[in-house]
Amino acid sequence: MSSYFRPNIDAMAGYVPGEQPKPGTRIIKLNTNENPYPPSPAAMDVLRNFDGEWLRRYPNPFANEFRQAISEVLQVPMDWIMAGNGSDEILNVIVRSCAEQQRKVVYPTPTYVLYRTLAEMQPAEVVEVPYGENNRLPIDELVAANGAVTFIASPNSPSGHVVSNQELRQLASQLTGVLLIDEAYVDFADSTALPLVQEFENVMISRTLSKGYSLAGLRLGFGIANPKLLSGLFKVKDSYNIDAIACAVGAAAMRDQPYLQQCIAQVKACRAQLTVDLKQLGFQVPDSQTNFLLARPPKGNAEAIYLALKERGILVRYFKQLGLDDKLRITVGTEEQNQILIEALLHLI
Incomplete structure (x- = not known):
């Protein structure tokens, strides 16, 4: 049977968004760079x-x-x-x-x-x-x-x-x-x-x-x-x-704008502390001017850590591609969420 689609559509892989858990799921979601604080x-x-x-x-x-x-x-x-x-x-x-x-x-x-x-x-x-x-x-x-x-x-x-x-x-x-x-x-x-x-x-x-x-x-x-x-x-x-x-x-x-700046200040403060905490665990963490960090685990075993965190109810982003397959992209969460992540990583690295 011939395809319904243009050849380029058949050939392309398509964009794969970060995982979105079902509403009500008890999970710490640090994989799609959402702001952890509520809207204005x-x-x-x-x-x-x-x-x-x-x-x-x-x-x-x-x-x-x-x-x-x-x-x-x-x-x-x-x-x-x-x-x-x-x-x-x-x-x-x-x-x-x-x-x-x-x-x-x-x-x-x-x-x-x-x-x-x-x-x-x-x-x-x-x-x-x-x-x-x-x-x-x-x-x-x-x-x-x-x-x-x-x-x-x-x-x-x-x-x-x-x-x-x-x-x-x-x-x-x-x-x-x-x-x-x-x-x-x-x-x-x-x-x-x-x-x-x-x-x-x-x-x-x-x-x-x-x-x-x-x-x-x-x-x-x-x-x-x-x-x-x-x-x-x-x-x-x-x-x-x-x-x-x-x-x-x-x-x-x-x-x-006052509320925006308040939230941004909170995210930046949490970003700075999360960077320190990850480095103390041996992660390589370049400076970031976003609401996420790209972190390389001490052993480079990013995929294994990604899967282990997921089993513990913590989602981070893993990219299985050259140059990124030894790293995790971690959205900056609230102070409490970040601390739960760090405690989980203590048992995984």
Whole structure:
């Protein structure tokens, strides 16, 4: 029987998300980089008091209430902002708008594996360029690849490192295609590449409310770029891609910056202590500017530890791929969750 699908869909593996246990499961979930703290009380108030009339109607096609909140907080004109159903939709729209078989998708590795999945769906040729020593950005190689879209995650997953604005500026100035800087974890970092969108017409920043704002279940993100770049992307996005609830709740969360900063400070403090505790157990733990750590066990037996932790009701992320198969990516939990993890590891290493 012939396939129902395009050849590239039959050939691709597809993106594999981190394990999501069933609701009510007693487990410590440190595998998908969710924020361990609850969403903003202001956002929850909006959800509790949401007027059902707005469910009867179609939402604003551009999520203007949410875009207005972003504009106020980040001091960016509203017409430089595009709302997305999670920042993953922003990545998807960029690939669908700009890439095809003769127009490549390029990125340094290791990084977010969804970039490859989106390119394969298009389909578009993929060029993966390994990071240099100490996570040096391979600028010359990325430029030579001549991508229609070049993705740089900063802070990067799974390494947790930030690419400097100096390197990103050098890269942007030499690319002829779009440079998408994925700042999903920027709320936990010390710097942002946001100023580059005003310097370069071909640069776009994507962000999400899944991490810092504790709204992974809402599926809400946004991109910031020159309106000339956004004009083509708006043609490709869904007509009503952001629902009315997400728009209202996201706007409230965005405006509650004091609560965001309180949660970020807690995550950073727990990240610092978890780093110390893991190192005392013999793990190699590079500095991270995210809400997770990439840690190598003393014996490099990451898969065995991952499975043993899972049996104890603790989920962390294991990547069975070259360069990562001796490491674990561990989401920073609450102080209590992190301590339970450390106590479990004491019996496993």
